[in-house]
Amino acid sequence: MQVGGEIARAAGPHPAAPAVLRWQLLSRAVPFAERAMWSVLSIGMFAGLWELCWAFGWADPKLLPPPHIFIGNIAEQAKFFNTVNRWEIGVDPNAGPSPAISVFNTVLASTGRVVAGLAIASVLAVALGVAIRYFKMCERLLQPTITLLAPVSPVAWLPVAIFLFGIGNKPAVFMVVVALLFHMVLATINQIDAVNRNLINVARTMGATKRQIYVRVIIPAILPNLFVVLRLNLFGAWMVVLIAEATGVGSGLGQVIMLARNTFNPSLVFFTIALIGVLGFLFDFAMRQIQRRILYWVPQGSEVLRGL
Amino acid sequence: MVSERIRPFSTKDSVVCRNVGKTWNAGTPRAHEALRGIDLDIGQGEFIALLGPSGCGKSTLLYLVAGLEESSGGEIWSFGDRVEAPSPERSLIFQETSLFPWLSVWQNVSFGLSLRGTSAGARREAAQIALQRVGLAEAMDKRPDELSGGMRQRVAVARALAMRPRVLLMDEPFAALDVQTRAKMQEFLLDVWRSSGASVLFVTHHIDEAVALADRVVVFTSRPGRIKTIVPIDLPRPRDLFSREAEALRMELTGLLRDEVNRAFAEQEAFSPAL
Numbered sequence: 001m002q003v004g005g006e007i008a009r010a011a012g013p014h015p016a017a018p019a020v021l022r023w024q025l026l027s028r029a030v031p032f033a034e035r036a037m038w039s040v041l042s043i044g045m046f047a048g049l050w051e052l053c054w055a056f057g058w059a060d061p062k063l064l065p066p067p068h069i070f071i072g073n074i075a076e077q078a079k080f081f082n083t084v085n086r087w088e089i090g091v092d093p094n095a096g097p098s099p100a101i102s103v104f105n106t107v108l109a110s111t112g113r114v115v116a117g118l119a120i121a122s123v124l125a126v127a128l129g130v131a132i133r134y135f136k137m138c139e140r141l142l143q144p145t146i147t148l149l150a151p152v153s154p155v156a157w158l159p160v161a162i163f164l165f166g167i168g169n170k171p172a173v174f175m176v177v178v179a180l181l182f183h184m185v186l187a188t189i190n191q192i193d194a195v196n197r198n199l200i201n202v203a204r205t206m207g208a209t210k211r212q213i214y215v216r217v218i219i220p221a222i223l224p225n226l227f228v229v230l231r232l233n234l235f236g237a238w239m240v241v242l243i244a245e246a247t248g249v250g251s252g253l254g255q256v257i258m259l260a261r262n263t264f265n266p267s268l269v270f271f272t273i274a275l276i277g278v279l280g281f282l283f284d285f286a287m288r289q290i291q292r293r294i295l296y297w298v299p300q301g302s303e304v305l306r307g308l
Numbered sequence: 309m310v311s312e313r314i315r316p317f318s319t320k321d322s323v324v325c326r327n328v329g330k331t332w333n334a335g336t337p338r339a340h341e342a343l344r345g346i347d348l349d350i351g352q353g354e355f356i357a358l359l360g361p362s363g364c365g366k367s368t369l370l371y372l373v374a375g376l377e378e379s380s381g382g383e384i385w386s387f388g389d390r391v392e393a394p395s396p397e398r399s400l401i402f403q404e405t406s407l408f409p410w411l412s413v414w415q416n417v418s419f420g421l422s423l424r425g426t427s428a429g430a431r432r433e434a435a436q437i438a439l440q441r442v443g444l445a446e447a448m449d450k451r452p453d454e455l456s457g458g459m460r461q462r463v464a465v466a467r468a469l470a471m472r473p474r475v476l477l478m479d480e481p482f483a484a485l486d487v488q489t490r491a492k493m494q495e496f497l498l499d500v501w502r503s504s505g506a507s508v509l510f511v512t513h514h515i516d517e518a519v520a521l522a523d524r525v526v527v528f529t530s531r532p533g534r535i536k537t538i539v540p541i542d543l544p545r546p547r548d549l550f551s552r553e554a555e556a557l558r559m560e561l562t563g564l565l566r567d568e569v570n571r572a573f574a575e576q577e578a579f580s581p582a583l
Contacts, residue, residue, distance in 0.1 A: 201374075201406075206471060208423050221410075
């Protein structure tokens, strides 16, 4: 036994360490690769069907250009993303930044509006929701109005956004905020009401004040579900931003779609749609990573359903 | 008026209930009387089990004593003071896990100290001492979801002990545990109780548990909950649950409880609409 232990110690963790590390990396990489493979397969199946329709002549390539066409002429389409000065009279359409940089700028503009809108809406929503539950007067004064405004379609706010903020980033961000805020306030109130009574009672028996109960118990307890609400609203934010951009913000993916519509350019439409899809996918992925980091206590996955 | 007199009860009595009643949703059509006319005196360091059929109001009494709910009638006193609000002197331990999932074990245990603004170093030290008493010092930095059900309840007990309570209120704390774990937890609780010197009010619907733990067993009637009788258990600890005396007590309590359960069932059937 002694000798065996000696040998094991001599062999030590040192020679074994790289192998262990490699194994750990591998065991993490394999499931990731598997998931990536399924994603590619899922999208490939959809694209394949489309290509098939085109090959059989069911899909008119002028109206529904299949992926190999609209992705094939990226370089051709990308220059339309240069929307900054194209509309000015006497300016050469090819002037300005290169097509690749134009695409990047456009994506950045739309993404920035979504992120800004989401950030403002979630901070405001949590603040309002907590205030409504914390102060009886806030509930009396605010809740009826919020409940009244929640079902109003964000599109109805579009003229208001333009009246108030004109053209630029502000109306688009305003649209995102207004589309999400009221729902998120109501979600926050619901979450506060659903906090486990025991947690609140434990804090009360330990002598917590009302403020301490809100700051130390209720807010951490509602964060996980609010993050899920935020993730679900992410897609809503993207839709609203496109609507706002399509009606004259001056730049962004929505405007490119509008341009494609006005110039009858289906390839550009589908290229932009593909771009938006990829962005939404990446956003959701990023949000899930953030969720895992900052909400470490929330169990992951849907293991229960797997067993069915 | 009793309430206008100053300290009518001794500062040595852990809990004194006088004619305590509780009606939920009083004044509404959904009003229902949970407790009526409870008179109970609990001495310092006494271990009391509250036994009764489900829904008889024993948990309600615990919440009233904790100060988490207001009684609809009567008075509750603790160490010479009227119970009007929750206090760290009276710690409540729940049936289900009530640990904060976002805090580590030691942060959970020292939560009460952090409310008072104690420094992190002092809190960690206090948490370590409390966790040693429940035999979980090595789990300091774990998170609640990494612990088993029994360990979580021990952490909850440690958290209560860290507040140095004089009364421990326990609402069926071991009901969600398996039989073996529960037996272990009962032993552990008796150790903690002896070393802390606190009084314990322990709600249970397990007759065995009441006989194994309590100095006195308070048997409740079914709704509205009243005290049917108080059975003293004068057996030395550690108790042999298979001794003749324990067997006799179990029989007695079973008989008392059966009457109440039967009555509760009969009432439910009388009130339920004919199908």
